[in-house]
Amino acid sequence: MSENVGNFYEHLGESSADFAQQFVPSASSETVLSKIVDTIASHHSVFSNPNTSYPVWLQDHLVNQMSHFRGMMYLRDGRMREYEAYDCPDVDSIHNDYQRHLPYFWLMPQFEKSKIARWGAGQNIPEGYLLEDLGSFGLGPLDQWSDRIMGDTTSLWVVEQLEFFRSTNDVSYLNANFHTVIEAVKWMMANAMTNNQGLPWMLVCTYDIIDFGKYNSTSFNSFLYLAALRAAEEMAIVLDFADLAVQYRAAFLFSQQQMYKLLWNETKGYFRAYIGGDAVMGDTLYGQVVAHHHGLGLLVDQEKLQSHLAAELKYNGDVYGIKVVTGRHTPEPPLQRLKAMTDRIHTVSRRVSQALPNMMSLTEKYGYDTQDDVIWMGGAPDWSYMQIVLNPQGNITAALAPTYAELGNYRDRLRDLWNIVGITTPADWGTASDRNIQGTPYITSHYGFVMVDYYLIGAFSGQQTNIPAGTLSFAPIYACPFNLPLLLAGTTGTVSCAQGEFTVTILFGALRLPQGGMSVNGKAYPKEVDLQGGFSVSWPS
Numbered sequence: 001m002s003e004n005v006g007n008f009y010e011h012l013g014e015s016s017a018d019f020a021q022q023f024v025p026s027a028s029s030e031t032v033l034s035k036i037v038d039t040i041a042s043h044h045s046v047f048s049n050p051n052t053s054y055p056v057w058l059q060d061h062l063v064n065q066m067s068h069f070r071g072m073m074y075l076r077d078g079r080m081r082e083y084e085a086y087d088c089p090d091v092d093s094i095h096n097d098y099q100r101h102l103p104y105f106w107l108m109p110q111f112e113k114s115k116i117a118r119w120g121a122g123q124n125i126p127e128g129y130l131l132e133d134l135g136s137f138g139l140g141p142l143d144q145w146s147d148r149i150m151g152d153t154t155s156l157w158v159v160e161q162l163e164f165f166r167s168t169n170d171v172s173y174l175n176a177n178f179h180t181v182i183e184a185v186k187w188m189m190a191n192a193m194t195n196n197q198g199l200p201w202m203l204v205c206t207y208d209i210i211d212f213g214k215y216n217s218t219s220f221n222s223f224l225y226l227a228a229l230r231a232a233e234e235m236a237i238v239l240d241f242a243d244l245a246v247q248y249r250a251a252f253l254f255s256q257q258q259m260y261k262l263l264w265n266e267t268k269g270y271f272r273a274y275i276g277g278d279a280v281m282g283d284t285l286y287g288q289v290v291a292h293h294h295g296l297g298l299l300v301d302q303e304k305l306q307s308h309l310a311a312e313l314k315y316n317g318d319v320y321g322i323k324v325v326t327g328r329h330t331p332e333p334p335l336q337r338l339k340a341m342t343d344r345i346h347t348v349s350r351r352v353s354q355a356l357p358n359m360m361s362l363t364e365k366y367g368y369d370t371q372d373d374v375i376w377m378g379g380a381p382d383w384s385y386m387q388i389v390l391n392p393q394g395n396i397t398a399a400l401a402p403t404y405a406e407l408g409n410y411r412d413r414l415r416d417l418w419n420i421v422g423i424t425t426p427a428d429w430g431t432a433s434d435r436n437i438q439g440t441p442y443i444t445s446h447y448g449f450v451m452v453d454y455y456l457i458g459a460f461s462g463q464q465t466n467i468p469a470g471t472l473s474f475a476p477i478y479a480c481p482f483n484l485p486l487l488l489a490g491t492t493g494t495v496s497c498a499q500g501e502f503t504v505t506i507l508f509g510a511l512r513l514p515q516g517g518m519s520v521n522g523k524a525y526p527k528e529v530d531l532q533g534g535f536s537v538s539w540p541s
Contacts, residue, residue, distance in 0.1 A: 006076025091135030100448030128187030151203030151221030198258035215274035223287025270311035282379035319427035321406030
């Protein structure tokens with residue numbers, strides 16, 4: 001089945017030169033292009049300029065990862081869509097989109113709004129869950145809800161409703177979508193209460209190749225479930241659904257206790273990857289990262305979070321990042337392991353089919369457990385985010401070390417900032433003579449998984465956003481002087497400190513807040529804020 005979806009730019013002219021002349025008819029094409037380049041450079045300066053406080057290697061990555069925009073489709077009718085990756089031809093899977101969504105959310109929020117509305121419109125299934133994507137691996141049809149029921153799709157969709165509202169104050173949009181939120185949370189709670197367990201029950205997640213859907217519950221899905229319950233509670237409070245807010249709070253507290261009871265390893269001090277074993281998963285705390293970024297606080301006891309971070313680094317730390325799982329089982333013989341993985345690939349998805357020959361050859365040659373010991377690129381940035389949040393006065397270099405191990409490998413060794421893959425090989429594959437297979441791309445090129453490193457900006461700046469409440473606050477981990485991004489839906493700028501003053505500058509979009517609504521380190525700007533791009537305000541630090 002095929003569909004001619006067209007290109008939105010066909011409405012704007014027959015050529016790029018024609019398009020440029022419509023906007024600056026008296027200027028030469030060279031002048032127009034020069035202004036476009038200046039605009040791009042100005043935008044890049046939000047994330048990277050000579051005064052930016054966080055490390056240059058991370059600045060390089062955050063600017064260059066915007067090359068991910070190359071995969072976006074701007075259709076004739078105004079819809080915006082994107083494939084998961086070159087070798088994963090599904091369109092806008094919820095869980096993969098959320099890994100990469102932050103720069104889109106900041107720069108073109110209409111893209112995110114278009115997708116989250118379409119995902120929610122597909123909730124026509126009586127159970128209430130949202131299916132995985134808007135275009136199946138079978139390559140169509142476009143904008144039809146398809147593929148899997150997952151532990152990190154419905155939950156992340158719920159969280160994004162709160163994110164969009166708090167950054168835009170679009171009450172009408174929240175009202176229009178809240179019925180779908182109610183049905184989605186109802187399904188999540190019913191699924192979690194299977195056998196009265198209180199945690200997401202036997203659901204696959206974005207970490208599909210390691211086959212976590214076969215376990216009763218996993219910590220990865222459970223943290224996202226807790227985040228979704230907290231987000232739903234906050235939205236219910238805003239919209240005066242008091243009974244629902246109480247219900248969501250009770251479900252949250254019960255599930256939190258169940259995590260302590262069923263998943264917490266008291267002896268070794270970490271959350272087990274799944275019920276029924278003592279494996280440790282890198283990126284267990286992704287749901288906690290998402291929750292904290294959106295002002296939902298800590299989902300479990302802080303001491304347990306700190307202990308778990310230490311365990312992830314101890315058991316899963318690698319020269320090239322953080323391994324996805326350790327301690328799951330005694331490795332099977334290579335051929336048995338290969339057959340089991342091949343079977344799983346056929347039943348879980350077709351998303352690694354192009355990488356399968358390479359995986360087979362490595363398994364047969366080296367006998368590696370290709371499920372568990374590789375490095376999925378979201379684990380290290382999420383680890384660093386939580387390490388900074390829990391220890392804001394701690395050693396920043398040490399907190400970023402796993403992320404530098406992962407990203408520095410691509411920047412300084414592989415020298416490829418535009419093709420960060422989904423999964424990288426670890427340092428203990430092969431011997432010294434086999435270094436060409438260590439720390440190298442393994443599966444799925446040009447992938448968005450690594451883009452969770454954009455969350456680190458919020459860890460550095462301490463930005464907390466609640467535009468409906470009239471507040472935008474910062475608590476930077478850096479002492480003055482500092483210079484850090486300010487990032488909202490459709491609005492970007494910087495927050496800085498120098499010579500006894502705080503300064504907020506808007507470069508794109510606009511910012512409006514009531515008197516006292518904007519603060520840095522608890523010190524509020526004393527007037528109303530009404531800033532357009534190119535303007536700034538300052539006040540004593």
